[in-house]
Amino acid sequence: MSDFPIEAGDEVVSTKYWHKLDDGRVQCDVCPRECKLHEGQRGLCFVRGRKNDEVVSTTYGRSSGFVIDPIEKKPLNHFLPGTSVFSFGTAGCNLSCKFCQNWDMSKSREMDTLADAASPEAIAQAAHANGCRSVAFTYNDPVIFMEYAVDVAKACRARDIRTVAVTAGYISPGAREEFFSHMDAANVDLKAFTDDFYHKICGGRLQPVLDTLKYLKHETDVWFELTTLLIPGENDSEREIDEMTRWVVENLGPDVPMHFTAFHPDWKMLDHPPTPQETLVKAREIALRNGVHYAFTGNVHDKAGQSTWCPKCKGLLIERDWYQLGEWHLDAEGHCAHCGEAVAGVFEEAPGHWGPRRQVVRMKK
Numbered sequence: 001m002s003d004f005p006i007e008a009g010d011e012v013v014s015t016k017y018w019h020k021l022d023d024g025r026v027q028c029d030v031c032p033r034e035c036k037l038h039e040g041q042r043g044l045c046f047v048r049g050r051k052n053d054e055v056v057s058t059t060y061g062r063s064s065g066f067v068i069d070p071i072e073k074k075p076l077n078h079f080l081p082g083t084s085v086f087s088f089g090t091a092g093c094n095l096s097c098k099f100c101q102n103w104d105m106s107k108s109r110e111m112d113t114l115a116d117a118a119s120p121e122a123i124a125q126a127a128h129a130n131g132c133r134s135v136a137f138t139y140n141d142p143v144i145f146m147e148y149a150v151d152v153a154k155a156c157r158a159r160d161i162r163t164v165a166v167t168a169g170y171i172s173p174g175a176r177e178e179f180f181s182h183m184d185a186a187n188v189d190l191k192a193f194t195d196d197f198y199h200k201i202c203g204g205r206l207q208p209v210l211d212t213l214k215y216l217k218h219e220t221d222v223w224f225e226l227t228t229l230l231i232p233g234e235n236d237s238e239r240e241i242d243e244m245t246r247w248v249v250e251n252l253g254p255d256v257p258m259h260f261t262a263f264h265p266d267w268k269m270l271d272h273p274p275t276p277q278e279t280l281v282k283a284r285e286i287a288l289r290n291g292v293h294y295a296f297t298g299n300v301h302d303k304a305g306q307s308t309w310c311p312k313c314k315g316l317l318i319e320r321d322w323y324q325l326g327e328w329h330l331d332a333e334g335h336c337a338h339c340g341e342a343v344a345g346v347f348e349e350a351p352g353h354w355g356p357r358r359q360v361v362r363m364k365k
């Protein structure tokens with residue numbers, strides 16, 4: 001629980017995933033943290049808390065800024081490749097990962113970080129005006145600002161703009177169902193494959209994340225890909241990658257793409273070295289050996305490891321170098337142009353041409 005109380009003047013909106021406990025506290029039911037709150041107290045995520053006997057959100061309509069990114073940066077390699085995605089986040093997070101790469105936002109205790117106020121309609125309009133095919137809720141976990149994310153998603157879908165959640169999947173079943181019903185795609189962090197790692201390094205548990213992944217695969221049409229940031233000595237053993245990738249194939253099937261990305265020392269993990277490229281290459285090899293059809297390395301230059309290859313004929317389908325696309329060998333239906341094999345993903349006749357650019361967008365007040 002956070003020590004910073006909700007002040008009388010703080011702007012808040014009501015939420016619905018919570019219930020009263022017999023001891024007078026109120027429990028937030030959005031995520032497996034299950035924060036039990038006294039009046040005025042904030043939850044661990046800092047942005048939800050109890051005010052006037054209900055759980056409220058304090059970040060509705062407030063963003064940490066807007067950026068247009070390549071969709072490959074989320075990372076999503078099989079969702080409208082080459083297109084641009086209008087990206088934003090808010091503040092706070094419901095995990096406390098020591099290696100967080102966005103800690104300035106996710107650990108923010110300063111609402112001043114939330115520079116840009118924007119209505120859902122204004123965001124959908126801005127995405128449309130900038131030619132973005134999708135809007136991404138990213139930088140911090142949208143689970144904790146789900147009311148805002150859901151309203152933005154509704155405004156986007158009304159304009160045929162898709163929605164992307166970049167999340168750790170640490171969300172409880174009721175909230176999960178509503179949240180993902182408004183998403184077209186997701187990148188879910190599978191941070192490690194041991195409960196010990198989740199417990200010691202992220203302050204969470206592994207099983208709820210696995211439950212979310214099974215839910216996404218078997219109960220929704222959301223296109224999703226997985227990302228694991230490999231941290232030397234913590235979650236990068238061949239045994240752990242072997243167990244993780246076997247689990248993925250057995251429980252989610254071979255078509256969920258997996259990204260193994262490089263760690264750079266950050267936040268509270270300055271004592272760990274960056275991930276050697278060989279570790280990423282090895283992880284990708286293990287995934288492929290265990291039957292994952294699409295496995296990628298990330299945060300390094302590695303054309304072979306970042307391109308999409310046909311799982312059947314092994315031909316090159318989409319050439320990639322970091323966020324830059326090259327050759328394209330899918331037909332109009334998203335099949336391999338060499339052998340006709342259907343390729344899992346959301347593809348159109350041709351790739352987008354956004355390239356690796358990053359463009360900051362200022363919203364008009």
Ligand code: SF4
Nearest residue numbers: 028031034035043045
């Ligand atoms: S979203 Fe999770 S961390 Fe935030 S208040 Fe609710 S239960 Fe606690």
Ligand SMILES: [Zn+2]
Nearest residue numbers: 310313336339
């Ligand atoms: Zn093929």
